[in-house]
Amino acid sequence: MIIRPKAATLLLRLAFLIIGLVLVLFPFYITVVTAFKTPQESTQNFFALPSSFNLDNFRTVIQRANYWRFVFNSTVISVVSVCFIAVLIPMASYAIARNFNKRYYKTLYYFIIMGIFIPFQVIMLPLSISMRRSGLNNITGVILFYIGVSFMKGVFLFTNYIRTTVPIELEESVYIDGGSVARAYFSIVYPLIMPMVATIVVLDFLWIWNDFMVPLILLNRNPSNWTLPLFQYNFKTQYTFEYNLAFASYIMSILPVLLVYIFAQKYIVSGLTSGAVKS
Amino acid sequence: MLPLWWAFVASCMVRMRGIMKNQTSTAKYGKITFVLFTLPALFFYTMIWGVNFVSGLYYSLTDWNGLTSNYNMVGLSNYIRIFKSDRIFSSLQITFQYALILVTFTMLISLLLALALNKKIRALTFFRSVFFFPAMISLVTASLIFDKIFFYVLPKIGQLLHLDMLSNNLLAMPDTALYGVLIVNIWQAVAIPTVLFIAGLQSVPNELYESAALDGAGNIKSFFSITLPYIIPVLSVNLVLSFKAGITVFDYILILTDGGPAGKTEVVSMLIYSHGFGSFRFGYANAEAVILFVIIAVVSLIQITFLNKKGVAS
Numbered sequence: 227m228i229i230r231p232k233a234a235t236l237l238l239r240l241a242f243l244i245i246g247l248v249l250v251l252f253p254f255y256i257t258v259v260t261a262f263k264t265p266q267e268s269t270q271n272f273f274a275l276p277s278s279f280n281l282d283n284f285r286t287v288i289q290r291a292n293y294w295r296f297v298f299n300s301t302v303i304s305v306v307s308v309c310f311i312a313v314l315i316p317m318a319s320y321a322i323a324r325n326f327n328k329r330y331y332k333t334l335y336y337f338i339i340m341g342i343f344i345p346f347q348v349i350m351l352p353l354s355i356s357m358r359r360s361g362l363n364n365i366t367g368v369i370l371f372y373i374g375v376s377f378m379k380g381v382f383l384f385t386n387y388i389r390t391t392v393p394i395e396l397e398e399s400v401y402i403d404g405g406s407v408a409r410a411y412f413s414i415v416y417p418l419i420m421p422m423v424a425t426i427v428v429l430d431f432l433w434i435w436n437d438f439m440v441p442l443i444l445l446n447r448n449p450s451n452w453t454l455p456l457f458q459y460n461f462k463t464q465y466t467f468e469y470n471l472a473f474a475s476y477i478m479s480i481l482p483v484l485l486v487y488i489f490a491q492k493y494i495v496s497g498l499t500s501g502a503v504k505s
Numbered sequence: 506m507l508p509l510w511w512a513f514v515a516s517c518m519v520r521m522r523g524i525m526k527n528q529t530s531t532a533k534y535g536k537i538t539f540v541l542f543t544l545p546a547l548f549f550y551t552m553i554w555g556v557n558f559v560s561g562l563y564y565s566l567t568d569w570n571g572l573t574s575n576y577n578m579v580g581l582s583n584y585i586r587i588f589k590s591d592r593i594f595s596s597l598q599i600t601f602q603y604a605l606i607l608v609t610f611t612m613l614i615s616l617l618l619a620l621a622l623n624k625k626i627r628a629l630t631f632f633r634s635v636f637f638f639p640a641m642i643s644l645v646t647a648s649l650i651f652d653k654i655f656f657y658v659l660p661k662i663g664q665l666l667h668l669d670m671l672s673n674n675l676l677a678m679p680d681t682a683l684y685g686v687l688i689v690n691i692w693q694a695v696a697i698p699t700v701l702f703i704a705g706l707q708s709v710p711n712e713l714y715e716s717a718a719l720d721g722a723g724n725i726k727s728f729f730s731i732t733l734p735y736i737i738p739v740l741s742v743n744l745v746l747s748f749k750a751g752i753t754v755f756d757y758i759l760i761l762t763d764g765g766p767a768g769k770t771e772v773v774s775m776l777i778y779s780h781g782f783g784s785f786r787f788g789y790a791n792a793e794a795v796i797l798f799v800i801i802a803v804v805s806l807i808q809i810t811f812l813n814k815k816g817v818a819s
Binding site for chain 2: 235239240242243246247249250251253256257272273314315317318320321322324325330331334337338341342343344345346347348349350351352353354355356370371373374375377378381406407408411432435436437438439442454455458459462469472473476479480483484486487491494495
C-alpha cells in the first residue's frame with residue numbers, strides 16, 4: 227500500500243498531538259488515581275484506576291494541617307488585591323491616557339513601565355527588610371505588594387486600551403452637559419473598558435492565587451499566615467513517604483484553578499491571542 | 506511573575522506598537538480629579554518598586570548582614586569580591602545553560618504543536634484547552650507532582666520496561682538534576698507560546714498556501730517562505746519571554762533541588778536567595794542582585810529592539 231504524502235503528514239500530525247496529549251495528561255492521571263487510593267492499593271498496582279471513590283486521603287490532609295486557614299488566606303489575598311486592582315489601575319490609566327502630553331503624566335507612565343526591567347529577585351531582599359521594619363510582613367503587606375506590582379503591567383495595558391477603544395467625543399458630551407471628569411469616567415469610560423477589566427481580573431487572580439515567591443519572602447515565618455502554595459511547599463518533606471496524601475493535596479490545589487479555567491477560559495485564551503494577532 | 510501575564514503584555518506590545526507616539530487628545534477639564542486618579546498609582550508604585558530598588562542599590566555598597574542595627578559602607582568591595590570568586594561564574598554558566606535549553610525546547614515543541622494544530626482540526630479547541638492547562642496550575646503544585654513522579658513513578662516504569670536508566674531519581678544525581686528541573690519547567694512553559702503561535706499562524710492568509718501548492722512547493726519550503734515571515738513577531742516575543750524566564754528561574758530550583766546536588770543547579774537567583782537569607786551576607790547578596798538586574802536590563806533592551814523590528818504582519 228502506498229501512503230500518499232498528504233495522508234502521511236496528517237498521520238504525523240496526529241501522532242505528534244497524541245504524544246503531546248499523553249505527556250500533558252500523564253502527571254494529572256497519576257495525581258488523580260493516586261489521590262483516591264490507599265497506600266496498600268498503590269503498592270499492589272500503582273498505575274491502575276482506584277477500586278473505589280475513596281476520600282480518606284483528602285480528609286486526612288484537611289485534618290492534619292490548618293487547611294481551611296490556608297484556603298482562607300489565599301482567598302482573602304487574591305480577592306482583596308484584585309478588587310483594588312480593578313478600581314485603581316483603570317483610574318490611573320485613564321488619567322494618563324487623557325493627559326499624555328503633560329510632563330507629569332508622561333513621567334509617571336514611563337516611571338511605572340520601567341519596572342518591567344526589574345526582576346523580582348532584585349527587590350526581593352530590600353523588600354523583606356522594608357516590610358519587616360514597617361510591620362507589614364503579613365497578609366496586608368502581601369496585598370499591598372500585589373497592588374503595587376500590578377500597576378506595572380496594568381497601566382501599560384489600560385493606557386493603550388483606553389486610547390484605542392474609547393473615543394474622547396463621548397466624554398466631551400458629558401462635559402458639555404456640565405458633568406465632571408469623575409462622572410464621565412464612571413458612567414462612560416469604565417463600562418466601555420469592562421472587557422479589559424475582566425481579562426485583568428482573571429489574569430491577576432490566577433497570578434496571585436498561584437504566586438509562591440512573595441508569600442515565601444513575607445509570610446513564611448508565621449504558619450497562620452501561610453497561603454496554599456506555601457502550605458504545599460512546607461509540607462513537602464512531611465509527605466515524602468505518604469504519597470497518597472501528597473497527591474490528594476495537589477488535587478485540592480488544582481481544583482479551584484480548574485474551575486476558574488473552565489468558566490473564564492474565554493478571557494484567558496482569547497485575551498491572550500487577541501493581543502498577539504494584529505486586528 | 507506569572508508568565509501568563511508577561512505573555513499578555515508582550516502580545517499587546519506587538520499589537521500596540523507606535524500608538525503612544527500619536528498623542529491627539531487633551532483634556533481641558535477636571536485637572537484636580539485627574540491628578541487624584543493617579544495618586545494611588547504613584548504612591549503604591551514608589552513604595553514597592555522605587556524605594557526597594559534604590560535601597561537595594563544602597564545595601565549593595567554595605568557589609569550589612571541583614572540583622573544587626575549597624576553596618577559600614579564598603580564601596581564597591583562587594584562587587585570586587587563577587588567577581589573574584591568563582592561561584593558567580595559557575596552559577597552564571599548554569600543559569601545560561603538552563604535558559605538556552607529552556608528556550609530551545611520550549612520554542613521547538615510549541616511551534617511543532619501549533620503547526621500540528623493549525624490547519625482545520627475539529628478538536629482544535631479541545632487540544633488547545635488541554636495543552637494550555639499546565640500554565641494554569643501553580644508551579645509549586647507542578648513541581649511537587651513531578652518531584653513525586655521522579656521519585657516513585659519513573660523508577661517503576663523503568664522496572665516494567667527493564668530500563669536501568671530510569672532507576673535513579675533524576676533530581677538526586679549531579680549530572681541530571683538540571684535536566685530534571687528543565688523537564689518540569691518545559692512541561693509548564695510550552696503552553697503559552699503554543700497558544701500565541703496558533704494565533705500567529707492563523708493570521709497567515711490561506712491563499713498564499715494554495716498558490717504555493719499550485720507552484721509545487723512542499724511543506725517544508727512553504728513553511729520557510731510563507732509561514733516563518735508571518736510569525737516572526739510572535740516568535741520574537743516568545744523567544745524573549747522564554748529567555749527571561751530561564752535567566753530568572755528560581756521557584757522550580759528552590760522546590761525541586763534547593764540548588765543541589767553538589768551545587769549543580771545553583772542558578773543566580775538561588776545564589777542571591779541563599780546568601781541573603783541563609784548565610785546573612787545581605788550586602789553581598791544585594792550586589793549579586795544588581796548584577797542580575799544589569800543582565801536583565803541588557804536582555805530587555807534586546808527585547809525592545811526585537812519588538813520594534815517589523816515583521817510581515819504589521
